[in-house]
Amino acid sequence: MFRGQQSPARFLRGHSLRVVHPPWWKGDEVGYRAIHTYLSKHFPKMGACDECGESKLMTEYALIKGRTYSRDRADYRELCKRCHNEYDGIDAALQAGRRRAAAQAKGR
Ligand SMILES: [Zn+2]
Numbered sequence: 449m450f451r452g453q454q455s456p457a458r459f460l461r462g463h464s465l466r467v468v469h470p471p472w473w474k475g476d477e478v479g480y481r482a483i484h485t486y487l488s489k490h491f492p493k494m495g496a497c498d499e500c501g502e503s504k505l506m507t508e509y510a511l512i513k514g515r516t517y518s519r520d521r522a523d524y525r526e527l528c529k530r531c532h533n534e535y536d537g538i539d540a541a542l543q544a545g546r547r548r549a550a551a552q553a554k555g556r
Pocket residue numbers: 497498499500501502527528529530531532
């Protein structure tokens with residue numbers, strides 16, 4: 449992959465911190481927000497969580513895993529804040545949990 453002394457890492461220094469977005473990226477959550485606005489407008493929320501049935505908490509549309517952001521209601525679930533966080537954060541939480549478990553295992 450590296451040819452001789454020409455390290456791509458050195459070449460990229462100074463640029464590496466810039467996050468490169470794919471061409472379709474519309475910038476900081478602009479597309480994301482537009483879609484959520486569209487969804488709320490065209491598909492009024494029931495006010496109850498699809499997951500736990502909670503109706504006292506605010507509900508929001510959560511993109512179903514594996515789907516891409518679209519204007520199709522079928523690609524979303526209406527979840528309360530708690531379930532939404534759980535649903536979206538489960539991967540990150542798992543990763544963090546694994547790291548913590550690994551660190552603890554070392555300490556013991
Ligand atoms: Zn819920």
